Amino acid sequence: MKYQIILATALLLGACNRDKNEVGTEGMNAAATEASDAAANPTVDNPNVVSENEAVNPNAPVMKFAEEEFDFGDIQPGTKVHHTFTFTNTGKSALLIEDATASCGCTTPSWTHEPVAPGAQGKMEVQFDSHGKQGIISKQVAIRANTQPNITTILIKGNVLTANEQKAL
Structure with a gap:
């Protein structure tokens, strides 16, 4: 998450330089959206959850x-x-x-x-x-x-x- 915040800050600071319009408004909006989505929905690795690709063991005890x-x-x-x-x-x-x-x-x-x-x-x-x-x-x-x-x-x-x-x- 730190890297995403640093990336978003770097993009915003770089975009403030009006001489270089390479990023543009669309690029800034996309980067900001990605950073806010990642902050709002962090990925957590939980070993107790069976992933979508993993089959449930049909012989497991219940x-x-x-x-x-x-x-x-x-x-x-x-x-x-x-x-x-x-x-x-x-x-x-x-x-x-x-x-x-x-x-x-x-x-x-x-x-x-x-x-x-x-x-x-x-x-x-x-x-x-x-x-x-x-x-x-x-x-x-x-x-x-x-x-x-x-x-x-x-x-x-x-x-x-x-x-x-x-x-x-």
Whole structure:
């Protein structure tokens, strides 16, 4: 992007010299348009995205969750709650979870570490620690596996009660 800005600046400075009309108005407009298009639409190389030219592996494992979101409802302050998400490998080869990371340190995932055969089920347990939290919470867990795409996201949410809300119950 720096090179595009430098190029656009050089073209504009060079075009300001009225003795040399080689670039012309059309050339300046084209260069400015190219520079602004590149700045507005930068290309990002994302290894998790299958390109148009790349075929999706038809034998890849597929992680299909029974539910992708769970609502704990009201959560007592200072408590730990957990939920077990169940998934099935609906693909044609063994599924292996490499890692699972939560969007917050208060959320801890644990999962099936053995390969999950086609048609078999695995589990992802998510624990939330409400200590020091209050109000509406929404936490994501990103699961990286040998699937396509290789990141699958599940969500937990709830409402950590305040001391006043807790007394009212």
